[in-house]
Amino acid sequence: MKILHTSDWHIGKTLYGRKRYDEFEAFFTWLIETIEQEQVDVLLIAGDIFDTSTPGNRAQQLYYRFLHRVAASTCRHIVIIAGNHDSPSFLSAPRELLSALDVHVTGSLSGNPTDEILVLCDPEGNAELIVCAIPYLRDRDIRTAEAGESMEDKSRKLIEGIRDHYAETVSLARQQRAALSSSIPIIAMGHLFVAGGQTIEGDGVRELYVGSLAHVPAGIFPSDIDYLALGHLHVPQQVNGSSVMRYSGSPLPIGFGEAGQEKSVCLVEFDRQISATSPAVRLINIPIFQPLEHIKGNWQAIADRISVLSAENSSTWLEIIYEGDEMITDLQERLQSAIVGSRLEILRVRNNRIISRILDQIDDGGTLEELSTNEVFEHCLSASTIPAEQRTELWHTYQETLVSLNEEDVRAE
Incomplete structure (x- = not known):
C-alpha cells in the first residue's frame, strides 16, 4: 500500500x-x-x-x-x-x-x-x-x-x-x-x-x-x-x-x-x-515550475547576476535587495534597463541604502514599520534630495498611483 x-x-x-x-x-x-x-x-x-x-x-x-x-x-x-x-x-x-x-x-x-x-x-x-x-x-x-x-x-x-x-x-x-x-x-x-x-x-x-x-x-x-x-x-x-x-x-x-x-x-x-x-x-x-531568485549586494554584484541570468534566457522572477555604499536614487530605472530584452521579471526592489538614510532622519528612534506610507514617501523625497519644484508633481503622481492600486485590489476581490 x-x-x-x-x-x-x-x-x-x-x-x-x-x-x-x-x-x-x-x-x-x-x-x-x-x-x-x-x-x-x-x-x-x-x-x-x-x-x-x-x-x-x-x-x-x-x-x-x-x-x-x-x-x-x-x-x-x-x-x-x-x-x-x-x-x-x-x-x-x-x-x-x-x-x-x-x-x-x-x-x-x-x-x-x-x-x-x-x-x-x-x-x-x-x-x-x-x-x-x-x-x-x-x-x-x-x-x-x-x-x-x-x-x-x-x-x-x-x-x-x-x-x-x-x-x-x-x-x-x-x-x-x-x-x-x-x-x-x-x-x-x-x-x-x-x-x-x-x-x-x-x-x-x-x-x-x-x-x-x-x-x-x-x-x-x-x-x-x-x-x-x-x-x-x-x-x-x-x-x-x-x-x-x-x-x-x-x-x-x-x-x-x-x-x-x-x-x-x-x-x-x-x-x-x-x-x-x-x-x-x-x-x-517536485520540479520548479517558476524560478525565483533573491539577489542581494552592491550594484555591480546585482548587475553581474542579472547579466548571467539574461544570457541563460532565464524566466526567473527576481527580488532585488540593494546594499551598496553608493546612494542610488534611480535604482528602479537601472534595473529595468538591465532586464530589457530578457525574460526576467523584477517583482520586488528594496533599496537598503535609502531605507537606512530614512531611518537616520527619524529623530525619535522609531522604525520604518511605525511610519505611514505617506510619511515614508516624504522621507524618500528628502533622502533622495529631490528639488522642491519637482516634489509637488511627484506627490500628486504618488497619490494617483495609490488610488489606482486600491481600485485594482477592489476589482480583484
Missing part, C-alpha cells in the same frame, strides 16, 4: 501582486502523473489547502478539478484536513458529495473524536488503513479560558489540550484496529507547529495561537502511530529526527525566502511481506 503525503498548497497565493495559478495548475498535473506512476493508493493533504478562508473562483476550480482527476486515477482515497488558513465550514460544505468520490474531509472538531477516525478499505472491502484525520485545533476547541490566567498558563493548557486530543483519538483508533486486525497501520494527520521545527524568513508561516508559546513538543504524539503526516511548516523535514514523523512542506516556494529550496512530497509504503506497520518513506522532489 502506497500513501502520498503533501500539505500547504496555499492555492490562490500571490507573490507581490503576481497571480500564480499557472504554477498551481502545473503542480497538480505533475502530482496526478506522480500518483499514476507510483500507483499511489491514498493521498493525504495535511492542511492549508487554500491561502485564505475565502478562496476565489479560480482557486476553487483548480481544487475541485484536481480532486475529480485523482478520483479517476489509481488513487482510491483522499484524506483532507483543514489548516489554519482554511475555512473549516468552506472545506466541509461539500463533504457528503465528496465522500461519494472517496474524498474524506475533516474541517473542524465535531465534539466526537470518532468522526476524525477513518477506516479505509481495499477494493475487496477489507480494512487496510486507519487514519486519524485531526484538523488544525483552534484555541477555543481545546482550551477553556479562565480569568486571571498568565500567558504561561494559557500555553500550558493549549499544549495539554492538543496532547489529550491526539491521545484520545489514537486510543479510539487502536480500539478499532483491535476489533479488525492488529496488522492494520495507524496514520495520524495534523496541522500545527512542533517545537524545533525549521522555518525560513519570509516563508509566511505564522504563529498558530496568538499570544502564546504553544510550539508543541514532539513527545506529545502517541508512540504507536505508524506514520505522522503534518502540515504548517513549509520546509520538508523530519520531526525530532524520526523518519515516520514528517512535514511534507509546501510544494511551491511561498516567498523569495524559499527560493532555491528543494520541495518534495512524501511517499510512504507499507509492505506486509516486510512489516505491516513499519513503512519505508521516500521523498519525491
Whole structure:
C-alpha cells in the first residue's frame, strides 16, 4: 500500500501582486502523473489547502478539478484536513458529495473524536488503513479560558489540550484496529507547529495561537502511530529526527525566502511481506515550475547576476535587495534597463541604502514599520534630495498611483 503525503498548497497565493495559478495548475498535473506512476493508493493533504478562508473562483476550480482527476486515477482515497488558513465550514460544505468520490474531509472538531477516525478499505472491502484525520485545533476547541490566567498558563493548557486530543483519538483508533486486525497501520494527520521545527524568513508561516508559546513538543504524539503526516511548516523535514514523523512542506516556494529550496512530497509504503506497520518513506522532489531568485549586494554584484541570468534566457522572477555604499536614487530605472530584452521579471526592489538614510532622519528612534506610507514617501523625497519644484508633481503622481492600486485590489476581490 502506497500513501502520498503533501500539505500547504496555499492555492490562490500571490507573490507581490503576481497571480500564480499557472504554477498551481502545473503542480497538480505533475502530482496526478506522480500518483499514476507510483500507483499511489491514498493521498493525504495535511492542511492549508487554500491561502485564505475565502478562496476565489479560480482557486476553487483548480481544487475541485484536481480532486475529480485523482478520483479517476489509481488513487482510491483522499484524506483532507483543514489548516489554519482554511475555512473549516468552506472545506466541509461539500463533504457528503465528496465522500461519494472517496474524498474524506475533516474541517473542524465535531465534539466526537470518532468522526476524525477513518477506516479505509481495499477494493475487496477489507480494512487496510486507519487514519486519524485531526484538523488544525483552534484555541477555543481545546482550551477553556479562565480569568486571571498568565500567558504561561494559557500555553500550558493549549499544549495539554492538543496532547489529550491526539491521545484520545489514537486510543479510539487502536480500539478499532483491535476489533479488525492488529496488522492494520495507524496514520495520524495534523496541522500545527512542533517545537524545533525549521522555518525560513519570509516563508509566511505564522504563529498558530496568538499570544502564546504553544510550539508543541514532539513527545506529545502517541508512540504507536505508524506514520505522522503534518502540515504548517513549509520546509520538508523530519520531526525530532524520526523518519515516520514528517512535514511534507509546501510544494511551491511561498516567498523569495524559499527560493532555491528543494520541495518534495512524501511517499510512504507499507509492505506486509516486510512489516505491516513499519513503512519505508521516500521523498519525491517536485520540479520548479517558476524560478525565483533573491539577489542581494552592491550594484555591480546585482548587475553581474542579472547579466548571467539574461544570457541563460532565464524566466526567473527576481527580488532585488540593494546594499551598496553608493546612494542610488534611480535604482528602479537601472534595473529595468538591465532586464530589457530578457525574460526576467523584477517583482520586488528594496533599496537598503535609502531605507537606512530614512531611518537616520527619524529623530525619535522609531522604525520604518511605525511610519505611514505617506510619511515614508516624504522621507524618500528628502533622502533622495529631490528639488522642491519637482516634489509637488511627484506627490500628486504618488497619490494617483495609490488610488489606482486600491481600485485594482477592489476589482480583484
